[in-house]
Each structure stands twice: as structure tokens, then as C-alpha cells.
Amino acid sequence: MIIRGRVIITNQDFIVANVYAPCDTSAKQTLWDRLHSISLLHADINMCICGDFNSIRSAEERKSRGTVLRQHDVDIFNNFIEDSSLVDLPVCGRLFTWYRGDGHSMSRLDRFLLNDVWCMTWPNCTQIALQRGLSDHVPLVLRVDVVNWGPQPLRMLKCWADILGYENFVREQWSLLDVNG
Amino acid sequence: MKIITYNERGLGGFEKRNEVRRLVSEKQPYVLCIQETKLSVVDALVVMTLWGGSNYGYSFQPSMGASGGLVTV
Numbered sequence: 001m002i003i004r005g006r007v008i009i010t011n012q013d014f015i016v017a018n019v020y021a022p023c024d025t026s027a028k029q030t031l032w033d034r035l036h037s038i039s040l041l042h043a044d045i046n047m048c049i050c051g052d053f054n055s056i057r058s059a060e061e062r063k064s065r066g067t068v069l070r071q072h073d074v075d076i077f078n079n080f081i082e083d084s085s086l087v088d089l090p091v092c093g094r095l096f097t098w099y100r101g102d103g104h105s106m107s108r109l110d111r112f113l114l115n116d117v118w119c120m121t122w123p124n125c126t127q128i129a130l131q132r133g134l135s136d137h138v139p140l141v142l143r144v145d146v147v148n149w150g151p152q153p154l155r156m157l158k159c160w161a162d163i164l165g166y167e168n169f170v171r172e173q174w175s176l177l178d179v180n181g
Numbered sequence: 182m183k184i185i186t187y188n189e190r191g192l193g194g195f196e197k198r199n200e201v202r203r204l205v206s207e208k209q210p211y212v213l214c215i216q217e218t219k220l221s222v223v224d225a226l227v228v229m230t231l232w233g234g235s236n237y238g239y240s241f242q243p244s245m246g247a248s249g250g251l252v253t254v
Binding site: 016018019020048050051052098109110112122130133134135136137138139140141142143144145 | 182183184185186187188189190196197200204208210211212214215216217250251252
């Protein structure tokens with residue numbers, strides 16, 4: 001499901017695709033193909049594809065007892081991500097996003113995929129996996145914050161006072177300041 | 182700005198909706214994407230219990246039988 005929106009404050013357009021991928025391999029391929037063409041179509045807009053992809057990118061993204069890794073599934077998922085030049089951010093908080101009740105099987109099925117434009121607009125995105133709740137999946141948060149280091153410190157160098165006209169300049173600027181509140 | 186994605190495995194129950202509500206009020210996301218709502222219809226009342234306020238837009242994809250279903254707020 002695709003929604004299109006705009007960050008009101010900054011007037012930036014973006015697209016968020018909410019994905020729930022099927023388990024069946026050929027149905028997955030169809031979905032990857034569709035998402036690939038959608039990402040090509042909107043290559044100039046900030047685009048984020050997120051959700052439950054029901055796929056993993058490598059053997060490290062799964063832990064289980066005995067089940068065979070479906071390499072073809074992994075390959076088509078990786079091909080889709082690479083062909084669409086999507087950025088797969090590392091996940092913070094935990095390695096896996098889905099846990100089976102037996103306590104032995106876990107996978108990283110959920111993720112955020114971002115296109116180039118998105119990463120240029122918001123270069124400081126982080127993906128955080130939260131605590132487990134009622135579902136067997138965990139919620140994922142994408143923080144799209146501009147890094148905020150707090151108020152900028154004011155620095156005054158003593159040598160400035162030696163510059164001719166310094167005092168007048170400060171006086172002038174000070175009187176020009178119009179502060180409310 | 183934050184975006185949340187969550188496969189909630191059903192949004193029918195009170196507890197599940199409450200969980201999402203808590204998540205929204207704690208994280209204050211800009212966009213919320215939920216998979217597997219298992220609901221054939223997501224109406225404004227449901228979304229309001231998830232989102233809290235009334236300042237939102239949403240769209241949903243109905244479930245097929247008992248599985249699937251998406252909602253984006």
C-alpha cells in the first residue's frame with residue numbers, strides 16, 4: 001500500500017510504502033517486481049518502503065533449528081534491493097524482528113528500505129527495533145531527525161577586543177538586536 | 182520525524198489496540214504503518230483509538246479472510 005504525503009513544516013514530498021509480503025516465493029517475486037517499477041517511477045521523490053517483507057537477506061538474519069535457508073528467496077530479495085538501489089539501514093536495539101513461540105527461531109523479517117533521494121534529504125536516519133509486545137513481531141521505528149546537538153555555544157576570543165572598532169561593532173549589533181520574550 | 186512499522190498480528194482486540202495506542206503516544210510518529218490488521222474494515226473510530234487525536238489521515242487495505250490487512254496513518 002502506497003501513501004504519499006508532505007512534511008508540512010519543510011514542504012518536502014515523500015512516499016511511504018507499507019508492505020506485507022507473502023510467504024510464497026513466486027508471489028514475492030511479483031511483489032518485488034511491482035515495488036521495483038514503483039521505485040523507478042518515483043526515483044526523484046523521497047521514498048521509504050517499510051513493513052514485513054517475510055524475507056531475509058542472509059543466513060545471519062535468521063536463527064533456527066534445522067530449517068534450510070531458501071537461497072532463492074534470499075537472492076530475489078537482494079536483487080530487488082540492489083536493482084532498486086535501496087538503502088537497507090543497520091538495525092539498532094536487537095538483531096531479529098520476529099520470534100517464534102518456541103524461543104529458538106527468530107528472523108529479521110521487518111525493515112525500512114530507503115531510496116537515494118530520501119537518504120540525501122534526511123541523511124541521519126536510524127532504524128530502531130523496540131521491545132516485544134503482544135505480537136510475535138517487534139515494532140520498528142525510523143528516526144528521521146536532523147541531528148540536534150543542542151544550543152550552539154557562544155565563543156568569544158579575547159584577542160577580538162584588540163581589533164580596532166570592536167567595541168563599537170558589538171555596541172552597534174547589540175542595539176540592532178530585536179528580542180522578544 | 183518518526184515512522185513506525187509494526188506487524189501487530191491482529192487489531193481486533195482491545196489489548197492490541199491499546200498497545201498501538203501506547204506506542205503512538207510514547208513515540209509520537211509522523212506515519213504509522215501496521216501489517217496484518219486482520220480486519221476487513223478499518224473505520225475512523227478504530228484509527229482514532231490508535232492515534233488518539235483527530236488530526237490524521239489514513240488509508241487501509243482489507244484483510245483477505247483472516248489474514249493480511251494493512252493500515253497506514
